[in-house]
Amino acid sequence: MKATIITQGRQFTVREGDILTVNLFPGTTAGDTINLDQVVFLGEGATARIGTPLVSGAAVTAKILENKRGDKIRIFKHRRRKNYSRRRGHRQELSVIKIESIKG
Numbered sequence: 586m587k588a589t590i591i592t593q594g595r596q597f598t599v600r601e602g603d604i605l606t607v608n609l610f611p612g613t614t615a616g617d618t619i620n621l622d623q624v625v626f627l628g629e630g631a632t633a634r635i636g637t638p639l640v641s642g643a644a645v646t647a648k649i650l651e652n653k654r655g656d657k658i659r660i661f662k663h664r665r666r667k668n669y670s671r672r673r674g675h676r677q678e679l680s681v682i683k684i685e686s687i688k689g
Contacts (some may be wrong), residue, residue, distance in 0.1 A: 588687045589594045589626035590645050596625070599645065599684045609678035611647050619682070621645040634689070643689030647682040655679050 589598045608621060623634045624643035634640050655677040662671040668680045 586622050586627070586687050587629055588643065588645055588689070590621050591623040591625060592621055598626075599687075601684055601687055603680050603684045604650070604685070605647075606679050607682060609652060609680050610649065613652070613680065615649055615651050616651045618646050618685075619649065621647060624689060627687070640689055643687075645684060646686045646688070647684050650681045650683055652678070652680050 586602075587598060587600045589596055595607070597605055597606065597607075610617075613619065622644045624637075624645060625638060627634045627636075627640045627643050634643075636643075647665045658675045658677075660673040660675065663669065
């Protein structure tokens with residue numbers, strides 16, 4: 586069975602056992618279990634259910650494998666002939682999750 590979920594403003598189509606990298610879930614640590622209840626699509630083939638906007642009673646359970654930081658992104662601004670340049674970096678906080686069960 587597969588499901589399309591919304592988490593942190595992004596949609597993912599998942600199956601049981603899938604591993605995803607998403608934005609950090611605040612206040613969680615590795616080994617915690619989270620419940621994702623914003624399911625917009627559930628099932629396959631003739632048994633598929635489409636939510637309006639969400640499928641009622643459906644939920645996806647996931648386990649956090651690790652919290653980490655992503656690769657460094659370099660930001661460089663420059664204005665030609667104006668002696669202006671700025672350099673900055675950013676690393677996004679990420680959570681790696683494993684989908685354990687899909688209910689609905």
